Amino acid sequence: MTAYTETQIEQMKKDDMRYFLHPTSSIFDMESWGGPKIIEEGNGIRVKSVEGEIYIDCGAGLWLNNVGYGRTELAEVAKKQMEKLFYFQTFNGYSHPLAIEMAKKVAEMIPMDNPRIFFTSGGSESNDTAFKLARMYWYLQGKPNKNHIIARTKAYHGVSYGALSATSLPGFWDGFRPLVPAFQHIEHPHCYFCPWGKEQGSCNLECAEALEEKILELGQDNVAAFTAEPVIGTGGAIVPPKGYYQRIREICDKYDVLFIADEVITGFGRTGKMFGMLHWGVKPDIMMMAKGITSGYIPMGAVGISERVFTLIRNHGIFMHGYTYSAHPVACAVALKNIEIIERENLVANAHEKGKLLRSLIRDLDLPCIGEVRGLGLMNAVQLVQDTETRTMFNSALGIAKRVSAIAWENGLALRPLIDDGLQLSPPLIITEADIIELVDKLGRSIEQAQREFL
Numbered sequence: 001m002t003a004y005t006e007t008q009i010e011q012m013k014k015d016d017m018r019y020f021l022h023p024t025s026s027i028f029d030m031e032s033w034g035g036p037k038i039i040e041e042g043n044g045i046r047v048k049s050v051e052g053e054i055y056i057d058c059g060a061g062l063w064l065n066n067v068g069y070g071r072t073e074l075a076e077v078a079k080k081q082m083e084k085l086f087y088f089q090t091f092n093g094y095s096h097p098l099a100i101e102m103a104k105k106v107a108e109m110i111p112m113d114n115p116r117i118f119f120t121s122g123g124s125e126s127n128d129t130a131f132k133l134a135r136m137y138w139y140l141q142g143k144p145n146k147n148h149i150i151a152r153t154k155a156y157h158g159v160s161y162g163a164l165s166a167t168s169l170p171g172f173w174d175g176f177r178p179l180v181p182a183f184q185h186i187e188h189p190h191c192y193f194c195p196w197g198k199e200q201g202s203c204n205l206e207c208a209e210a211l212e213e214k215i216l217e218l219g220q221d222n223v224a225a226f227t228a229e230p231v232i233g234t235g236g237a238i239v240p241p242k243g244y245y246q247r248i249r250e251i252c253d254k255y256d257v258l259f260i261a262d263e264v265i266t267g268f269g270r271t272g273k274m275f276g277m278l279h280w281g282v283k284p285d286i287m288m289m290a291k292g293i294t295s296g297y298i299p300m301g302a303v304g305i306s307e308r309v310f311t312l313i314r315n316h317g318i319f320m321h322g323y324t325y326s327a328h329p330v331a332c333a334v335a336l337k338n339i340e341i342i343e344r345e346n347l348v349a350n351a352h353e354k355g356k357l358l359r360s361l362i363r364d365l366d367l368p369c370i371g372e373v374r375g376l377g378l379m380n381a382v383q384l385v386q387d388t389e390t391r392t393m394f395n396s397a398l399g400i401a402k403r404v405s406a407i408a409w410e411n412g413l414a415l416r417p418l419i420d421d422g423l424q425l426s427p428p429l430i431i432t433e434a435d436i437i438e439l440v441d442k443l444g445r446s447i448e449q450a451q452r453e454f455l
């Protein structure tokens, strides 16, 4: 049952198109559909549209919903905190009990030595904070020219100007230049489409060596930091080869460059470990978090700052940076409860197990246009290709991933096409075996139908 009549739904769609500018949405597509897809309710891993149709959320919102929809526990702690102290600033030397508890909790969880925690409202703010910390770290050592930040192609770090300058995906820079100076990019690692034409296991990790080359090109005295998503997210759920991050850490240490890990998606369990860098046993100097920190129930982000970086800020006496909503008490209350649920329900182990099952069932579909099924835990993508032998992509103008996602919607899946014909498979971490079987069945039928149109 839906709470809306057809006339009300029509009106809502008209009002949406009239008043609402959507983030990163094709207005032409929305017009051709007669308005947006309007979701009004969520339960577990499923959402319901205003028309009353149910969809499996294959993307966990935007990679953020770890504990699933409809958690009344989270609503209750938010209500209680709003009534008690909905807000007080943490600028000017003020604090509140939940900010302190949350900072301690995160500091004890993340794979960093004796870190301090800075709070933000989301991923872009966490990225900007990290880049400012990196530049300030060298500035405070009398090296203001050591300010270049090296990121990678296919990176997504957000859309505020600092984060956008580290991002490198088609379309995001158009119309917004000039970007922040002194951001550089090296080739991202992706064995399936290796730009060096090598095969995994028999290469020299050219993708990691590219960092050394870039540092030498820029001059080590000009490079502040290297930043990377442990597993590339929006760029396509791309997992680096074995040894990549260990080599990256070595290169950063050799040239005295900070290593910054953007764990905005990978943090809090999504990849089958609590944090992405735990897969490689590598500790970053600065770490960004958001999304899974509250499962998206309320906006929040955080930055982990290693003792090495913090010591300089501490001696300087002030970090002249902050957001009104840094350490918002309601966000802290929700985050603490969300982390408690992730730990109590062993959702990290479930992400690991169900991710393996998901990838193996998709591989078993054995469809001619499924090239690579890749991912870690519940951060996955299916790569569609025209020819699996030669790994040739479809003509991008055809938009096969977009077509699969449109068919999948008819089949009850909210499935997002990623760039370069990837399909995002990152459901909430509570997903069961039966849910995975249903999801893969619907996905398989959707890909098969599109395949008939494209091959």
Ligand code: PLP
Binding pocket: 062, 121, 122, 123, 124, 125, 127, 156, 157, 158, 159, 229, 233, 234, 262, 263, 264, 265, 290
């Ligand atoms: N970093 C990564 C790895 C992300 O995936 C995202 C968002 O998808 C961001 C940063 C930006 O986060 P936000 O949209 O909360 O600003």
